Amino acid sequence: xxxxxxxxxxxxxxxxxxxxxxxxxxxxTVGLLVSSxxxxxxxxxxxxxxxxxxSQQNLTLRSDAPELQVQEGDVFVIEGMLFAEGKNAEISVxxxxxxxxxxxxxxxxxxxxxxxxxxxxxNGQYRMENTEPFSGTRGTRIFVTATTPPEFTxxxxxxxxxxxxxxxxxxxxFINTLTVTIPATxxxxxxxxxxxxxxxxxxxxxxxxxxxVIVGLLVVPLQLALIPLLKxxxxxxxxxxxxxxxxxxxxxGLPLAIYLLRNYMVGLPRDIIENARVDGATEFQIFIKxxxxxxxxxxxxxxxFQFLWTWNDLLVALVFLIDSTGDTTVMTKQIVELLGTRGGxxxxxxxxxxxxxxxxxxxxxxxxxxxxxxxxAGSVK
Amino acid sequence: MHPALQGIITILVGVGGxxxxxxxxNQFIDKVLFPARGxxxxxxxxxxxxxRPWLFLLPAILALGVYLAYPVFETLRLSLTERSTxxxxxxxxxxxxxxNYRQMLNEPKFWEALKNNALWxxxxxxxxxxFGLLAAQLTDRLKWGNIAKSLIFMPMAISFVxxxxxxxxxxxxxxxxxEQIGVLNALYLNFGGEAPIAWLTVPFWNSFFLMAVLVWIxxxxxxxxxxxxxxxxxxxxxxxxxxxxxxxxxVFFKIKVPQIKSTIxxxxxxxxxxxxxxxxxxxAMTNGQWETQVLANYMYDKLFRSNDWGVGSASxxxxxxxxxxxxxxxxxxxxxxxK
Numbered sequence: 001x002x003x004x005x006x007x008x009x010x011x012x013x014x015x016x017x018x019x020x021x022x023x024x025x026x027x028x029t030v031g032l033l034v035s036s037x038x039x040x041x042x043x044x045x046x047x048x049x050x051x052x053x054x055s056q057q058n059l060t061l062r063s064d065a066p067e068l069q070v071q072e073g074d075v076f077v078i079e080g081m082l083f084a085e086g087k088n089a090e091i092s093v094x095x096x097x098x099x100x101x102x103x104x105x106x107x108x109x110x111x112x113x114x115x116x117x118x119x120x121x122x123n124g125q126y127r128m129e130n131t132e133p134f135s136g137t138r139g140t141r142i143f144v145t146a147t148t149p150p151e152f153t154x155x156x157x158x159x160x161x162x163x164x165x166x167x168x169x170x171x172x173x174f175i176n177t178l179t180v181t182i183p184a185t186x187x188x189x190x191x192x193x194x195x196x197x198x199x200x201x202x203x204x205x206x207x208x209x210x211x212x213v214i215v216g217l218l219v220v221p222l223q224l225a226l227i228p229l230l231k232x233x234x235x236x237x238x239x240x241x242x243x244x245x246x247x248x249x250x251x252x253g254l255p256l257a258i259y260l261l262r263n264y265m266v267g268l269p270r271d272i273i274e275n276a277r278v279d280g281a282t283e284f285q286i287f288i289k290x291x292x293x294x295x296x297x298x299x300x301x302x303x304x305f306q307f308l309w310t311w312n313d314l315l316v317a318l319v320f321l322i323d324s325t326g327d328t329t330v331m332t333k334q335i336v337e338l339l340g341t342r343g344g345x346x347x348x349x350x351x352x353x354x355x356x357x358x359x360x361x362x363x364x365x366x367x368x369x370x371x372x373x374x375x376x377a378g379s380v381k
Numbered sequence: 382m383h384p385a386l387q388g389i390i391t392i393l394v395g396v397g398g399x400x401x402x403x404x405x406x407n408q409f410i411d412k413v414l415f416p417a418r419g420x421x422x423x424x425x426x427x428x429x430x431x432x433r434p435w436l437f438l439l440p441a442i443l444a445l446g447v448y449l450a451y452p453v454f455e456t457l458r459l460s461l462t463e464r465s466t467x468x469x470x471x472x473x474x475x476x477x478x479x480x481n482y483r484q485m486l487n488e489p490k491f492w493e494a495l496k497n498n499a500l501w502x503x504x505x506x507x508x509x510x511x512f513g514l515l516a517a518q519l520t521d522r523l524k525w526g527n528i529a530k531s532l533i534f535m536p537m538a539i540s541f542v543x544x545x546x547x548x549x550x551x552x553x554x555x556x557x558x559x560e561q562i563g564v565l566n567a568l569y570l571n572f573g574g575e576a577p578i579a580w581l582t583v584p585f586w587n588s589f590f591l592m593a594v595l596v597w598i599x600x601x602x603x604x605x606x607x608x609x610x611x612x613x614x615x616x617x618x619x620x621x622x623x624x625x626x627x628x629x630x631x632v633f634f635k636i637k638v639p640q641i642k643s644t645i646x647x648x649x650x651x652x653x654x655x656x657x658x659x660x661x662x663x664x665a666m667t668n669g670q671w672e673t674q675v676l677a678n679y680m681y682d683k684l685f686r687s688n689d690w691g692v693g694s695a696s697x698x699x700x701x702x703x704x705x706x707x708x709x710x711x712x713x714x715x716x717x718x719x720k
Contacts, residue, residue, distance in 0.1 A: 013413075018519045018529050021512075025533045025597065028547045031564065035550065045563050048550075179387070187395040194403055195441035204434040208719060215715040217449045219708050221658050223680055223697045225448060227690055228455035232447070246391060251448020254441060283433055284407045312540030314661045315681075332542040336665045339546065346562075347549065353546040357539050364538035368531060375602065376609050 008077045018266045036350040038150040043346045054149050056092075057102060061142050063118070066134035075129050078114075082124040082142060087147040091122050101143035112140060120144070128332070156351040158329060165314035170352050173334040177311060177356070179242060180330060183301055184249035191250070192257030193299070197287050199258065201273060211262070217255040226319050233320065241328065245321040252316070260305075263377050264298035265291060290378065301374025304367050308360050331356040391502040399440060406436045454699065460694035474690075479693040485715055491696065493672055494679040497705075499587050501659065501675065504589070506652040508596045510645060513603025516632060517611055520604075530608065534601035541598070541661030548594045549666060552580040591673055594662050599655060603648045610644035611637060650707050676700050 033049040045057045061082040069078045083089050093102040096110050096118065104110050106122035107340060116130025120142060128140065160170045198204075199211055238244045268291065276286045292299075310316075312331040321328050335356060338349050364371065410432055415425035438587070463477040476515030485491050489575045516533050520526035536544065554577045561567040566577040614637055622636045660677035667673045669682065676696060683693035 012525065014519050018516075018523060018526075021516055021519070022529050022532050025536065027564070027599070028551050028597070029536070029539070031550055032547045045562075046560055047564065047567050049564070049567075117677040183395060186392055187399070188462060190396050190399040191440045192443060194399075194437045198434040198437035202430075202437070204431065207434075208716070210438070211719065212712050212716055213450075215447070216708050216712050217445060219654050219704055219711060220449050220453060221654075221677075221697070221700045221704055222658075222678055223658065223700050224456045225452035226697070227459060227684060227694055229448065230681070231455075243388060247397075247444075248448065251444045254444055255449070256442060281550045282407065282411065283437075284404060287437075303484040308538055311543070312543055314540070318681075318685075332540055332661070335542050335546060339549065340663055349546055350550070353543050357543045360540070362537040364535065365531070368534070371537075372410070372605050372609075375589070375605055 003285070018239075025166055030354060032350050035346055036153070036354045038347065039151075039153055039155065040345065040347040042151065044191060047177060051152070052150055056145060056147050056317060058143065058145050060098075062146060063128060063139035063142060065139050066136055069128075069134050075131055078128040078132050078134060078139075080126060082120070082126055082144065083146075085125075085262065087148065089124060089148040091120060091124060091146045094120050094142060094144040096140065098141075098143060102145060118238050133281055155348045156365075160348065160351045160355060162191055169329065170331065170355055173329050173331045174355065175328045176328055177332075180245050180249070180317065181307060181310045183246045185252070185306045187246065188250045188253040188257050188306060189299060189303060192254055192261055192302070193292065193295070194266055194287065195220050195254075195258050196261035197291055199262045200268075201291075202283070203298075214258050218259060220255075220268045222252060222315060226315075230319060236260060240323040242321065244365075248316050248320045249306075249310050252307070253302075256305065257302050260302050260374060261295060264295055268294055297370060298377065299372060300367065300370040304363060304371050307363060311360050322361050386413050395679060402440065403437070405434070407520040410436070427484060449628055456694045456697050456701075459475050459690055477691060481695040485692050485695050485699075490669075490674055490679060494669075494674040494676045494696075495671075495699075497674060498657065498676050501592055501595075501656045502653060505595050505599070505656045506649050508592075509599035509652050510603045510607075510649050512596065512600040513605075513648065514607050514638075514645070516600065516604040517608035518637070521608065521611055524587075530601075532712050533604055536598045537601045539598065541594075544594050544598055545662055545665035548590075548597075552590060554579045579671055581673075582671045587667065589672050591666055592664055594666075595656065599652050603652065606644060606648050607641065610641040614640050623666050650710065654704060654707060657700055674704075 029103055032049050034051050035043050038048065038051055041059075042051065042055075045059075046055050063082070064078050064080045066078065068080075069076045082091075091106045094110075095101040095103040096112060097103075098198050104120070106120060109117045109119040110129070111117055112128070114135070115132060116128060116134070116141065117124055118128045120126045124144075124146075126142065128134070161174075162171070165375070199207060199214075224250070233239060233244045238247070272290060272294075273286060276290060280288075312332065313330075316334065317330045317333055322328065331352070335349070335352050337346070338352060410429045414433075415429040416422075418594075419425075459474070460481055461477060461479070462474040463480060463716070464473070465475050485567050518521060520529045522531065539547070550562070552566075553561070554562075554566050555561050561570060561577055565580060569575060580590050590638050618636055618640070619632055622632050627635065658677055659675060660681065663669060663673060663675050664677045664681065669675070669678045676699060680693050680696040680700070683689045687693075
């Protein structure tokens with residue numbers, strides 16, 4: 001690839017393929033992000049990729065109810081606006097029957113089935129006239145084809161996060177998730193750091209065996225632990241709750257923590273530790289004052305892993321945390337619930353999902369360097 | 382007590398407890414048990430140094446033992462028992478031999494899960510590693526390669542549940558007279574499809590739509606690791622090949638790939654383990670309906686919907702059995718490395 005001729009011949013192909021790959025990988029996420037800023041009407045009537053452009057929609061709207069009619073001389077009149085206030089739409093064609101939704105152009109008058117006429121203007125203003133009073137309880141349906149400019153809203157986020165009576169409880173779930181995540185990230189680090197130091201820098205019989213066991217435990221599936229631990233938690237009285245979830249996350253995170261930290265600590269310069277020992281520092285002092293500060297990158301790597309894993313976890317929360325009252329529900333569980341019961345409410349679903357995705361994404365972009373480093377230390381042999 | 386407050390207290394108790402334990406236990410052996418003075422100073426120092434590693438390791442060993450090692454054996458034991466009424470009227474677990482396994486093997490759902498897991502194992506690691514390798518090679522030496530990598534890597538931070546929502550939107554289906562809001566159906570109709578398809582309900586192929594989610598997540602992981610491995614290849618080997626007239630494809634397949642073979646294996650096995658444990662995606666998107674069941678979700682079903690701990694444990698043991706070869710391979714690699 002260093003020879004000039006070959007490089008230029010392939011270079012365009014490479015740029016374009018990478019661009020295509022990135023676009024393909026980004027596309028689904030962008031779809032959800034864009035959807036979370038659209039109203040439920042918009043989401044339901046047009047694909048999100050059309051959100052940037054003025055869209056033509058077929059809408060079914062309703063006039064005001066007959067009880068709002070006024071009498072002007074001999075005629076009874078219902079007058080008003082078809083669109084909600086602030087909506088900038090332009091009607092091209094319209095109709096009064098679902099079988100002929102495009103029989104009239106804006107400005108025309110159409111006869112109504114129950115007598116009288118209706119006139120619809122391009123901006124959505126309408127006027128219904130009849131010589132007899134309008135009857136019935138509901139307004140007349142009017143079918144329009146309208147062009148609306150692109151429109152985005154923060155409404156969904158307001159609903160999901162701040163509406164005090166929102167049934168989704170996302171705000172509470174957010175706090176709960178945070179409550180699970182932070183102790184479940186910090187505690188294993190402390191325990192693992194001491195163990196990793198012993199495995200890296202202390203001589204004792206059985207050390208190699210212990211390391212092998214930890215490597216083995218790295219891949220033991222979580223599924224095996226579910227029943228025995230649930231039984232254990234019930235027997236010792238922890239039951240379902242935060243404590244159980246913290247302990248479970250600590251246990252499941254430890255093998256990776258010890259493995260990562262040990263690999264890193266082994267690479268620290270021998271001289272520093274030997275010198276400190278010669279100078280009479282105790283092992284505890286060496287660990288606190290020398291090893292811990294030097295191991296910061298590895299500690300950060302593991303902290304990010306564990307944070308992402310506990311934040312994104314569903315299984316441990318389902319088994320060890322969420323009891324029948326549902327007070328301790330976490331965001332992933334909440335979203336699964338929404339998927340089941342309100343599969344059609346994309347605005348709520350998209351927004352909730354994005355609230356839950358946003359935090360790990362921020363952590364990801366801010367600390368990517370450490371994440372990559374941790375991955376490399378954890379898998380490249 | 383407010384859970385946030387409870388959380389803070391837990392952090393303080395947990396962290397404080399750990400540090401306190403380490404500090405006090407070290408003090409105890411140095412000052413009380415084996416003081417480094419008097420006529421036995423030398424012997425005491427040696428003894429303290431024999432005990433100390435175990436002080437450092439104790440909390441970790443306890444946690445690993447209770448939360449990972451013990452459950453393996455307990456699950457094995459439970460898989461050989463079943464709930465029944467004891468002579469004294471209470472319910473308990475009694476020895477059942479291979480009954481649970483026999484019952485499991487007679488269930489079509491189990492075979493469906495096993496078959497799907499095999500399909501996942503054949504497809505996901507291969508595709509994720511393949512795409513990862515492709516992305517790693519293409520972005521190598523590209524000026525904006527790091528940005529591209531970062532964007533392909535991003536799904537790694539997204540939860541399986543979040544990814545499930547993202548892809549549910551992609552696969553969404555509306556009746557034919559309405560406009561499609563799912564990309565896949567919009568494209569399908571655009572390219573001559575006759576009617577929109579509910580992708581997740583088409584048996585056999587729907588598993589592939591679920592796999593796409595995991596491939597999408599895992600590709601970034603494969604890319605990051607393989608990209609570092611590609612960087613580690615000695616320049617001379619590549620230059621020599623180019624001088625000898627190898628074209629870029631030959632350089633890639635004949636020079637680079639053979640040199641990073643062991644890393645490719647590591648990536649492959651790591652993703653294999655993720656696949657064996659895959660649960661959230663299936664749980665959130667189809668919950669095993671329409672013949673998409675996988676082992677982990679089958680097990681969850683047994684445990685918490687049918688409340689059948691025996692068969693649930695048996696299916697967990699099947700997952701463990703499938704993981705075991707990789708476990709052994711990893712341990713052997715680690716041991717070789719330490720020698």
